[in-house]
Amino acid sequence: xxxxxxxxxxxxxxxxxxxxxxxxxxxxxxxxxxxxxxxxxxxxxxxxxxxxxxxxxxxxxxxxxxxxxxxxxxxxxxxxxxxxxxxxxxxxxxxxxxxxxxxxxxxxxxxxxxxxxxxxxxxxxxxxxxxxxxxxxxxxxxxxxxxxxxxxxxxxxxxxxxxxxxxxxxxxxxxxxxxxxxxxxxxxxxxxxxxxxxxxxxxxxxxxxxxxxxxxxxxxxxxxxxxxxxxxxxxxxxxxxxxxxxxxxxxxxxxxxxxxxxxxxxxxxxxxxxxxxxxxxxxxxxxxxxxxxxxxxxxxxxxxxxxxxxxxxxxxxxxxxxxxxxxxxxxxxxxxxxxxxxxxxxxxxxxxxxxxxxxxxxxxxxxxxxxxxxxxxxxxxxxxxxxxxxxxxxxxxxxxxxxxxxxxxxxxxxxxxxxxxxxxxxxxxxxxxxxxxxxxxxxxxxxxxxxxxxxxxxxxxxxxxxxxxxxxxxxxxxxxxxxxxxxxxxxxxxxxxxxxxxxxxxxxxxxxxxxxxxxxxxxxxxxxxxxxxxxxxxxxxxxxxxxxxxxxxxxxxxxxxxxxxxxxxxxxxxxxxxxxxxxxxxxx
RNA sequence: GCCGAUGUAGCUUAAUGGUAAAGCAAUGGUUUCGUAAACCAUCGAUGGCAGUUCGAUUCUGCCCAUCGGCUCCA
Numbered sequence: 001x002x003x004x005x006x007x008x009x010x011x012x013x014x015x016x017x018x019x020x021x022x023x024x025x026x027x028x029x030x031x032x033x034x035x036x037x038x039x040x041x042x043x044x045x046x047x048x049x050x051x052x053x054x055x056x057x058x059x060x061x062x063x064x065x066x067x068x069x070x071x072x073x074x075x076x077x078x079x080x081x082x083x084x085x086x087x088x089x090x091x092x093x094x095x096x097x098x099x100x101x102x103x104x105x106x107x108x109x110x111x112x113x114x115x116x117x118x119x120x121x122x123x124x125x126x127x128x129x130x131x132x133x134x135x136x137x138x139x140x141x142x143x144x145x146x147x148x149x150x151x152x153x154x155x156x157x158x159x160x161x162x163x164x165x166x167x168x169x170x171x172x173x174x175x176x177x178x179x180x181x182x183x184x185x186x187x188x189x190x191x192x193x194x195x196x197x198x199x200x201x202x203x204x205x206x207x208x209x210x211x212x213x214x215x216x217x218x219x220x221x222x223x224x225x226x227x228x229x230x231x232x233x234x235x236x237x238x239x240x241x242x243x244x245x246x247x248x249x250x251x252x253x254x255x256x257x258x259x260x261x262x263x264x265x266x267x268x269x270x271x272x273x274x275x276x277x278x279x280x281x282x283x284x285x286x287x288x289x290x291x292x293x294x295x296x297x298x299x300x301x302x303x304x305x306x307x308x309x310x311x312x313x314x315x316x317x318x319x320x321x322x323x324x325x326x327x328x329x330x331x332x333x334x335x336x337x338x339x340x341x342x343x344x345x346x347x348x349x350x351x352x353x354x355x356x357x358x359x360x361x362x363x364x365x366x367x368x369x370x371x372x373x374x375x376x377x378x379x380x381x382x383x384x385x386x387x388x389x390x391x392x393x394x395x396x397x398x399x400x401x402x403x404x405x406x407x408x409x410x411x412x413x414x415x416x417x418x419x420x421x422x423x424x425x426x427x428x429x430x431x432x433x434x435x436x437x438x439x440x441x442x443x444x445x446x447x448x449x450x451x452x453x454x455x456x457x458x459x460x461x462x463x464x465x466x467x468x469x470x471x472x473x474x475x476x477x478x479x480x481x482x483x484x485x486x487x488x489x490x491x492x493x494x495x496x497x498x499x500x501x502x503x504x505x506x507x508x509x510x511x512x513x514x515x516x517x518x519x520x521x522x523x524x525x526x527x528x529x530x531x532x533x534x535x536x537x538x539x540x541x542x543x544x545x546x547x548x549x550x551x552x553x554x555x556x557x558x559x560x561x562x563x564x565x566x567x568x569x570x571x572x573x574x575x576x577x578x579x580x581x582x583x584x585x586x587x588x
Numbered sequence: 589g590c591c592g593a594u595g596u597a598g599c600u601u602a603a604u605g606g607u608a609a610a611g612c613a614a615u616g617g618u619u620u621c622g623u624a625a626a627c628c629a630u631c632g633a634u635g636g637c638a639g640u641u642c643g644a645u646u647c648u649g650c651c652c653a654u655c656g657g658c659u660c661c662a
Contacts, residue, residue: 055592056656142657143591150659154591157657185655189599198635198653254662280662314589315653317660408662427661496620529620537624551622561622569623 007032009125016116017065036161059138074114076124136162184474185320203318203325210487231304236284281307285333294445300336321471328466335455345392352462363419369406377435385433410436420476428464480543483585489522495551513579
């Protein structure tokens, strides 16, 4: 039997159990989902809103009831009935009645399993005998809007996971533990990378020294790649007159996601204009473009900036580094002629894939998002741009999925979701064609015939938000960063106080072979009065790539004893040999 | 924003309507140590504002923040 069918049937069994335990319950819907199922309920009852509060503490009781039902060998029976009959059957079930009303045709199908009957098109298992009662588990309770619309009432959703074999359930629960261990919010604190302080505000990141070094390494690498590939560095302010956002159209489309305006007249009467914290960099780059007249010979023109932007994300959506209110984009805008578009998209995509690969991401899900219902620009341009994106994808031999109608109103786009080391996807790279802003800002270039033309604009952020990208990096590597990224690279551990002098000599040799800056930033001598074991433990928990232990033996032989993260003690080595080793590893 | 849960020292956790306990960390001292936690001492906390109470960290309300979801992510 298909596991999805079992999951779906389990949703019905969940509903059946709930019906027995809480007879007044109103039922929403209950589909199978990835790894399991859920069912939405409205628990009618006695509190001031007329509801019964269900808490995670109630789950074991419901789960027990489900197992009881499964044991009873309940049969699933399908029946086609008329809508009229259905309305009678589901009297008192407002959500079901709403669904019946919306379904096409004159009849609907229902499934009866024991005392529980549900409106459902199926398919289902024949009998609960097919369910392995040891391979499912109710996991959590959450609020969920009826039909996913926040204008609708919020129902109580009970989630469960289900598999065919008990072992699979165990593996799944193990994986969840692994996910928890890799949580960048926990590792961020353990490795002292960043924090969020409630006196500063939710979604605003404090980068601690080690985190800031990591961020800098990531940013420097990305920027270096852009400068090598024909981008020009620009820098722009964090605020601008609100008028700018009126031109760009953001105040109209995006107001509730922007931090509200600053009213300068509150401090100075002469100030007539209100200012606005920037939610994006594009208008600034456009105005640099517009600061002079451009020839077709200037194109493609590429401006890049590590631009810090602020967006008012709803409080409930914030999450560690991956969803924040202030973040830095590795942003760039490219303007080109229609003829250049394909080539630009192709090379941008290549660059994106190269950079992601360097950071250790080898697997991706790539989406092409096409024209939505509401759009600006001509359908012909949309077709052209979409074809140019497809061309770029084909040039790079990329398997992609089409997100039909998923484009932004101003143009089609390619999104890359990277897969981390335990298979989760994260949206990072975005590559968008924009017909809107060049029009709104009246951008032009002079073509071969001396005529003014409108350039095509590409927005692209390859890492996306640096904050999110680092969050993903932390989870991908579980905090054990490759040498070139690690913000703390080498610890030198003298065995006793008589060996501190030699430890310093080792550091000096590294300075000579690498640089004083490198040693200051990345090498630490642990001369505290602690045991060697303690220092090793500390180094391991801090996930330091190399721990160099030095004692009398090493002094005599002029070597160091290397403990490599994940490998343990790999033996003694001359310092020169070690330098060679790390020089190799320092290259991204 | 919505539904639900949570908030005790820098971190992890304990306890209580009546003196808030411990481990790690930090600081000071002893130990100078060969690959994942030496020893002793010291410092240090109930998210905020109200209310109930003789007394609130504990009960109630509001606020703030965090967590799990929903919705959102131009």
